[in-house]
Amino acid sequence: MRVLCCLDGTNVEQVSKALRELWATQAPTLGILYVTDTGPRHDIGHIRERFLRSPGPHGPREHEMQQAEHAAAQDVLNEALHRLPNAETLQRQGRPEREIVNVAAEWRADLLILCPRAEYGGKPTIGPKSVGHVARFVLDHAPCPVLLLRPLAREQFPIDR
Amino acid sequence: MFQYFPIPEFWKTLLASLVGVLTVVGIMRRPFRWNEAAIAMTGAAILLLLGLISFSDAFFTLIRDWNTFLFFFGMMGLSALAEAAGLFDWLAVRAARLAGKSAARLFLNVFLLGSLISMVLSNDASALILTPIVYVLVTKLRLPVLPYLFACTFIADTASFLLPVSNPINIIILSRFPLDLLTFLRLLFLPSLVLIGINIGIFFLLYRKQLKGTFEIKRLPSAEQAVKHKAYFRYTCCVLAAVAFAYVIASATQFPLSLIALSGTVLLLIGGLCWKRTSLRETAKRISWSIFGFIAGMFIVVRAIEDTGLTTVFGNWLIHLSGGTSFGAVMVGTAGSALGTNLINNVPMAVVMISALGGIQHASPVIQHGFVAATMFGCDLGPNLTTVGSLATVLWLLILRQRNVDVSGLDYFKVGVVVTPLMLLAGALTMWLLL
Numbered sequence: 001m002r003v004l005c006c007l008d009g010t011n012v013e014q015v016s017k018a019l020r021e022l023w024a025t026q027a028p029t030l031g032i033l034y035v036t037d038t039g040p041r042h043d044i045g046h047i048r049e050r051f052l053r054s055p056g057p058h059g060p061r062e063h064e065m066q067q068a069e070h071a072a073a074q075d076v077l078n079e080a081l082h083r084l085p086n087a088e089t090l091q092r093q094g095r096p097e098r099e100i101v102n103v104a105a106e107w108r109a110d111l112l113i114l115c116p117r118a119e120y121g122g123k124p125t126i127g128p129k130s131v132g133h134v135a136r137f138v139l140d141h142a143p144c145p146v147l148l149l150r151p152l153a154r155e156q157f158p159i160d161r
Numbered sequence: 162m163f164q165y166f167p168i169p170e171f172w173k174t175l176l177a178s179l180v181g182v183l184t185v186v187g188i189m190r191r192p193f194r195w196n197e198a199a200i201a202m203t204g205a206a207i208l209l210l211l212g213l214i215s216f217s218d219a220f221f222t223l224i225r226d227w228n229t230f231l232f233f234f235g236m237m238g239l240s241a242l243a244e245a246a247g248l249f250d251w252l253a254v255r256a257a258r259l260a261g262k263s264a265a266r267l268f269l270n271v272f273l274l275g276s277l278i279s280m281v282l283s284n285d286a287s288a289l290i291l292t293p294i295v296y297v298l299v300t301k302l303r304l305p306v307l308p309y310l311f312a313c314t315f316i317a318d319t320a321s322f323l324l325p326v327s328n329p330i331n332i333i334i335l336s337r338f339p340l341d342l343l344t345f346l347r348l349l350f351l352p353s354l355v356l357i358g359i360n361i362g363i364f365f366l367l368y369r370k371q372l373k374g375t376f377e378i379k380r381l382p383s384a385e386q387a388v389k390h391k392a393y394f395r396y397t398c399c400v401l402a403a404v405a406f407a408y409v410i411a412s413a414t415q416f417p418l419s420l421i422a423l424s425g426t427v428l429l430l431i432g433g434l435c436w437k438r439t440s441l442r443e444t445a446k447r448i449s450w451s452i453f454g455f456i457a458g459m460f461i462v463v464r465a466i467e468d469t470g471l472t473t474v475f476g477n478w479l480i481h482l483s484g485g486t487s488f489g490a491v492m493v494g495t496a497g498s499a500l501g502t503n504l505i506n507n508v509p510m511a512v513v514m515i516s517a518l519g520g521i522q523h524a525s526p527v528i529q530h531g532f533v534a535a536t537m538f539g540c541d542l543g544p545n546l547t548t549v550g551s552l553a554t555v556l557w558l559l560i561l562r563q564r565n566v567d568v569s570g571l572d573y574f575k576v577g578v579v580v581t582p583l584m585l586l587a588g589a590l591t592m593w594l595l596l
Contacts, residue, residue: 009303010374040296040306047288047314050506050544052197053449057293068297075303120264120305121373 001028004109005087006100006138008118009034009076011149015113016083018149028111030087032080033103035096036069069093097137105143112146114138119151126153174469177213180204181466184458185505197506198451201458214465222464223457228419232332233452235422239404240286241447242429245439246397249278249286250387253294257302258384262375264304265365271295271309272361275316280323281405284541287317302376308368311576314545319360319584321541322349326408326418330511330540337515338533342413348534352591356542356584363580393436400428456508463512467519476517480524483532487596490524490531495589498539499581503547507540514540531596538588546581547574 005015019030045055056062077089090107092099104112117132131139131148139146184204188197208214223230243249256274260267279287292313299309321328325335325345340348365372388394404425411421433439466472479497483489501510514536521529 037306040310043310044292044296047292051285051289052452052455052506052508053289057289061293064297065293065300068300072300072303118305120371121375125370 001110002031002108003028003111003113004031004033004090004104004107005080005084006112006114007032007034007076007080008096008115008134009072010118010120011115012076012080012083014115014149014151016080018113018147019084027086030084031090031107031109032077032084032087033090033092033100034073034076034080035099036073036091036093037096038094041065097134097141100134100138101141101143109144112138112142112144113149114146115149115151123153123156126150126156126159173213174471176211177208177465177469178471180207180211180213181462184462185509188505188509196451198454198458201455201462201509203458205458205461208462208465214461214468218464218468219461222460226333226336226456226460228336228417229329229333229456230453231417231419232326232422233329233456234448235419235424235426236283236285236326236329237448237452238426238444239401239422239429240282240290241444242426242433242439243282243286243397243401244290244447245433245443246394246429247387247389248394248397248401249290249294251384251394252278253291253298254382254384254387257298257376257381258378262378264374264376265372267299267302267304267376268308268312268365268368268372269361271312272316272357272364275313276320276323276357279317279320280327281401281408283326284317284321284328287320288314291317298381301382302380304374304376305368305371308364308371311368312364315360315364315576315580316357318542318545319356320353322537323353324350324408325412326422328537328541330507331537332418333508333511334515334533334537334540338518338529339415340530340533341415342409344530345412345534347595348530348592349537351595352538352588355591356588359584359587360580363583367576367579390436390438393432393438396432396436397429400425400432456512459509459512463509463516467516472513472516473520475513476520479517479532480520480528483528485524485528487527487531488593490528491535491589491593491596494532494535495539495585495592498536499543499546499585502540502543507544510543511536511540527596531593534592535589538592539585542581542585542588545584546577 003019005019007015015032044057048055048057057065073091077091081087081089090103092103100112100114103109114135116130116135130150135148139148181204184201187195187200187204191197191200205219209216209219252274256270257267260270275287275291278291292310295309295313296306299306318328322331325331325342335345404421407421407424408418410416411418430439430441430444433444434441463472479493483493498510498514501513504510518532518536521532524532
């Protein structure tokens with residue numbers, strides 16, 4: 001079985017823990033994917049155009065931005081490799097939701113694992129808007145079954161009946 | 162052409178208005194991705210060729226606004242050379258270190274840093290130079306990028322009326338309608354402080370979930386790494402401190418601010434060349450030359466329309482709408498400028514407004530000050546509503562989204578629509594209370 005795990009920079013521990021529990025005896029073929037979102041870069045371009053400038057920042061600054069993105073992606077993948085040593089690493093750039101479903105199809109994944117949204121601290125949320133736009137798009141468009149790793153939030157139950 | 166073949170005034174008015182409208186629509190839509198400067202210059206050239214404005218009139222219009230052109234040049238030069246010295250990188254790293262490990266404190270520091278940079282070096286420096294630096298910083302720190310990106314963009318505009326030099330739009334307006342420094346500070350500095358507070362408060366509320374985390378200090382570069390040449394860096398800091406001081410003195414004495422900006426640029430350039438930190442070619446590459454063409458084109462187009470009396474009609478209509486009260490002047494000036502700046506761009510809107518407000522010279526000083534301050538305020542803060550450019554751009558993005566084409570930029574619009582009307586209202590009310 002080929003399992004593609006989508007990393008968002010905050011969920012490496014959660015994904016590796018889920019994998020250990022799911023496949024304690026028989027290890028699947030693992031792929032770990034990190035997509036650098038190019039949306040903010042486009043937004044910077046729009047801002048520059050508003051100030052009547054060309055969309056791309058000055059040459060060295062552009063290079064610095066690319067380097068930072070690449071280093072951050074490598075950092076996240078290395079952290080995941082530390083916990084999942086036999087996984088194949090996949091790195092992409094673009095709109096995350098679209099890259100994830102396209103990579104899942106290209107890589108012929110049998111299962112996709114991802115979290116509902118990046119968590120930067122604070123309590124996990126349940127209810128409306130708890131699934132981010134990336135996870136929602138993937139659930140709607142994935143070419144294979146999707147396992148959505150929700151954080152444990154039992155203390156927020158029972159909810160109104 | 163029509164100078165040699167007399168035609169009725171009505172047709173001249175109609176033609177000049179048509180060229181003006183087409184120029185503005187062209188700037189809004191940018192057909193074939195044409196540069197705004199090319200469109201504005203084409204409009205001006207057509208008016209000149211048709212004889213709807215004389216060459217001497219166009220020439221004197223541009224000469225009269227020499228302060229604006231030189232200020233744009235000096236402002237871009239100062240920012241470019243300060244960037245070459247590593248000042249912005251150094252400030253960003255210092256801001257991150259001062260935040261401890263807290264994402265929320267870093268967010269606050271980005272706001273404060275953006276305010277400081279906008280105040281002294283104008284909103285261009287915050288939006289265009291600080292934004293990519295903050296992007297690199299938060300990417301390295303593995304923090305969510307968008308809140309910090311929004312913070313830079315919004316604060317660039319929110320802090321752009323702290324001083325006359327904080328936004329070149331202020332210079333365009335003040336060149337025609339001078340305000341003494343104390344009046345400027347009373348009517349714009351204090352509302353700006355209020356709005357910076359509101360901006361920070363709303364953003365903390367909007368992004369409270371993303372800002373709960375911490376970051377690892379070890380991911381931060383050291384502040385020293387940002388500085389490529391210590392002597393030039395120190396020299397740049399000294400020159401900028403002197404420029405900031407001179408700006409305040411010049412604003413108080415009505416001395417042309419462009420000459421201060423230009424002197425600072427020359428001093429930094431000499432230092433950069435002596436220490437071999439930059440070259441003339443490198444500095445020239447960092448200056449957006451097309452802006453001069455854009456402003457020149459717009460000045461000529463608006464001057465030609467002014468001759469037809471249309472801008473006077475628009476100005477009289479604004480005064481009529483205000484009901485002759487200070488409250489009306491502030492509200493109409495703010496709303497009109499903010500809406501207009503989102504329809505076209507804040508530079509042409511400011512040029513249109515200074516032409517339209519020609520008629521307020523007969524009004525009482527309170528009404529005059531109300532209109533002038535509100536025009537600056539609306540043109541400075543208004544772009545935050547759409548941020549991605551203008552309503553035309555946003556409408557285009559919405560059409561793309563409807564066609565299931567995923568586009569960026571709409572996130573900005575959503576935040577702008579929530580935050581900006583509140584800030585415009587709060588700022589206008591504060592300004593009215595201080596009139």
